[in-house]
Each structure stands twice: as structure tokens, then as C-alpha cells.
Amino acid sequence: MDVAVGSENPVKRGAVERVFESARVESRRVESGVSEQPVGRTETIVGARNRAQRSFGPDVAFAVGLEGGVADLSDGERSANAPEDDRFGGVEGLFLIMWAAVTDGKRIEIGSGPSVRLPDPISMEMIGGRELGPVLDDHLGTDRIAREQGAIGVFTGGRLDRETALAQAVACAAGHLFRD
Numbered sequence: 001m002d003v004a005v006g007s008e009n010p011v012k013r014g015a016v017e018r019v020f021e022s023a024r025v026e027s028r029r030v031e032s033g034v035s036e037q038p039v040g041r042t043e044t045i046v047g048a049r050n051r052a053q054r055s056f057g058p059d060v061a062f063a064v065g066l067e068g069g070v071a072d073l074s075d076g077e078r079s080a081n082a083p084e085d086d087r088f089g090g091v092e093g094l095f096l097i098m099w100a101a102v103t104d105g106k107r108i109e110i111g112s113g114p115s116v117r118l119p120d121p122i123s124m125e126m127i128g129g130r131e132l133g134p135v136l137d138d139h140l141g142t143d144r145i146a147r148e149q150g151a152i153g154v155f156t157g158g159r160l161d162r163e164t165a166l167a168q169a170v171a172c173a174a175g176h177l178f179r180d
């Protein structure tokens with residue numbers, strides 16, 4: 001079975017390989033159709049869905065989209081279209097979130113991975129409009145940590161890594177397509 005993943009990030013391909021164990025997984029470069037740094041659950045899910053739909057074709061059985069975002073998890077979540085200086089609603093505590101979408105060309109299902117709170121100095125830079133990957137690299141002195149253990153690895157003390165966390169999102173989305 002062939003499966004496409006709408007990203008050239010190797011940890012995303014690795015996450016898909018963990019769930020579609022015997023499949024040949026191919027990375028495809030597609031536009032997410034959302035900001036480089038999605039803000040809020042809705043924008044993050046839309047990015048995942050776009051990546052899945054845009055990487056699907058007649059040559060694959062399934063296509064997967066994965067998107068990382070940051071979100072204020074309070075009930076009054078602000079949309080990505082809120083004014084620039086109020087994107088996080090003034091609520092302290094931004095979280096890294098991750099969502100997957102899986103399509104078989106007819107149906108599309110979504111699922112999420114774990115969330116982890118970002119420390120305040122990191123959140124402040126996100127509020128300033130930066131992307132999480134480069135902000136983490138600056139703070140930690142790493143090089144492209146988003147392609148390795150990721151924020152989830154850093155903030156869980158290595159108990160999780162980004163590939164493991166993304167695989168949970170893929171499994172939650174794909175499970176419905178396997179079962180029905």
C-alpha cells in the first residue's frame with residue numbers, strides 16, 4: 001500500500017510510517033494554505049486537512065496531513081484573523097498543539113496528538129509573531145529541532161519526541177478509516 005504525507009519534514013513521514021506499518025510512505029511538498037505558524041485549533045486543523053487533500057492522488061490509498069500550531073486553550077479561543085496585538089486573547093499559557101488529517105479520497109478524518117504548555121519566554125516571542133521552530137532553536141542553541149525531538153521532546157524532558165507525538169495524532173485520525 002502506498003501512502004502520501006503532505007510534508008518534507010522527516011519526522012512527519014516517520015510518524016506516518018509508524019501507523020501505516022507495511023506501507024510505502026512518500027513525502028509530497030504541498031502548501032498548507034494557512035500561516036507558517038498556525039494559531040488556534042481551527043487554523044491548525046485546516047492546515048492538516050489541506051495538506052492531506054492536496055497530497056492525495058490516484059496512486060495512493062491514503063494521504064496524511066500533519067500540522068503543528070500554538071493555541072490558547074481557554075474557551076474563548078481567538079481566531080487567526082483577530083487583531084495582531086490580540087491574537088492570544090491576553091490569556092497566559094500558550095500550548096503547542098498538533099493535528100493530523102487522513103483521507104482515502106472519499107472521507108477525511110482528523111485526530112490530535114498531545115499538547116504541551118510553552119514556557120512564558122517562548123510564548124512571548126510567539127505573541128510577537130515568530131514561528132516556534134526558529135524560536136526554540138534560538139533559545140536552545142539547536143539547529144532545526146522541529147525535524148528532531150521537537151518542542152514536545154524538550155518540554156517533556158525527552159519522555160516523548162515529536163515523531164511519537166505526531167504518530168498518536170495520525171493513529172487517532174486513521175483509526176476510523178481502518179475500522180469502518
Ligand SMILES: O=P(O)(O)OP(=O)(O)OP(=O)(O)OC[C@H]1O[C@@H](n2cnc3c(O)ncnc32)[C@H](O)[C@@H]1O
Pocket residue numbers: 006007008009012032036037038066067068069096131132133134136145146147149150151152153162
Ligand atoms: O515542513 P513542514 O511540514 O512545514 O513542517 P514544520 O515542522 O516546519 O511545520 P508545521 O506546520 O508542522 O509547524 C508550524 C511551525 O511550528 C513549528 N513546530 C511545530 N511543532 C514543533 C515542535 O514540536 N518543535 C519545534 N517546532 C515545532 C514548526 O517548526 C513551524 O515553525
